[in-house]
Amino acid sequence: MKKILSLCFLGVTLSSLLFSQTKTVTAKSLIDAASKKSSIEESLSYLKKNVSSVTVNAEKRAVYAFLAAILEQQGQYAEAQKNYVQAASIQGSADSVVAGVPNKNSEQLVIDAVRCSLSAGDYSSAESYLNSAVRNSKDEKILAYVKLYEQWGALCKAKNESETKESIALLKTYATLDSMKSLRPSILLTLWHLTGEAQFSENLKKNFPKSMETAIVKGEVQTFPTPFWYFVPRSGVDLPEISNEGSLAPVVTSANLATEKSEKAVRLQLGLFREEANAKALVDRVAAKGFKAQITTEIRPSGTKYYLVVVNENSKGTVGEELRTAGFDCYPLFE
Known part of the structure; x- marks a missing residue:
């Protein structure tokens, strides 16, 4: 009996030792490991494969948000949208920093998902997210995003310039509202892109000289060829010259602008x-x-x-x- 008890004790001791040596997978360890991969594709694959091993909600939420941000930067908008939604669905607080990932609450993550849906041309999903709880948000900035992205969605559905007039009128009003002040550069850029009116580009240059929107109207950078920026009807605005060489964004011409799925x-x-x-x-x-x-x-x-x-x-x-x-x-x- 004593021998049996000793063996049982030894088994329990070994199990406890092995358990104590098992390394908990955290958001930081996962992201750090992903960052050491030889390419973005390998990093993304590693994160997708291992995110399920993170057990703490706040940590898993951070990994999904980080993964979504990288996918968005790579132009993989449909995948980014899904991961933003996944992050938003996980209960957690945005009050503390996890693995250096920017603090975002569920409403902010849903707004990110809307933006990616629009970029991917998935207007029905964008509309669905906008009609969720974010529409009743107490956060003025979230509500500003809801209003702007709602008009972006409407513009994406426009078949000709006449169908953009209502959205343009609303955006002109939004540009004057204090409640929309946080998104004024985006609103002005949208209006300039749609109408070609110099008043909007001059407003950007004067009041938001360091903004990315101003860099776009000055031709220092170009926008990615997403559905909104290249397929929405507009008043024949010429793309600005590129002033910074080395830009990787493609020159958009009638020869290379894809308008049909059949193009290769x-x-x-x-x-x-x-x-x-x-x-x-x-x-x-x-x-x-x-x-x-x-x-x-x-x-x-x-x-x-x-x-x-x-x-x-x-x-x-x-x-x-x-x-x-x-x-x-x-x-x-x-x-």
């Missing part, structure tokens, strides 16, 4: 430069990774010549993923 990407654009030497340097970097890149040129209406670095797509449509895995941001150009 024929090449991937990796960079756009004013100096040919900079384009050649990128070609060399791409070649070192085993890809054959080439330089094409485009002359804008102002006469400025740009050098585009492109790589041809293959028949399987996998080159874009391969380039991103190798560490190169790229954007599809359509036939």
Whole structure:
């Protein structure tokens, strides 16, 4: 009997020891491990695979929010939307910082999901989220987002310029309201994009000189080719010249703007430069990774010549993923 008791005690002791050595998976450990992967794709895959191993709600919520933010930055809006919603559905507080992830409550996460839905062209989901509890929020900034994104959704559905007039009138009113002040740069940019009226771009430059919206109207950066910014009817505003070389956003022309699902990407654009030497340097970097890149040129209406670095797509449509895995941001150009 004594021997049996000793063996039982030994078993309990070993079990306790093994349990104590089991490392709890936290948001920080997961995000730190993901950040050490060799590419964004590997980091995203690692997070998706291991997020379920995080057991503490606040920690899991932080991982989903972090994952969603990275997916959004990569232009994977549909996936980002799902992860923002997943984060919002987990009970937790936004009062404390978890793994360095920005504090966001459920309402803010739902608003993020709305933005990604619009970017993905999923207007029904955006409308559904806007009609959730966020519509009755006590937070003035959340309500401001609801109003702005509601008009963005309406504009996305417009088939011609006449169907944008009601939204434009509302946005002009919103631009004057104190309750919408936090989103005034976004409202002004939207109005400038839709109407081409200089008053809105001048307002941005004067009152919000350091904002991203002002950088867009000045041509220092370009917007991603999401449904809202490129498919909503507008009054023939020309895209501004690019003043900062090296912008990776594609030049949008009638030749490469995809308007139908049947169009196929024929090449991937990796960079756009004013100096040919900079384009050649990128070609060399791409070649070192085993890809054959080439330089094409485009002359804008102002006469400025740009050098585009492109790589041809293959028949399987996998080159874009391969380039991103190798560490190169790229954007599809359509036939």
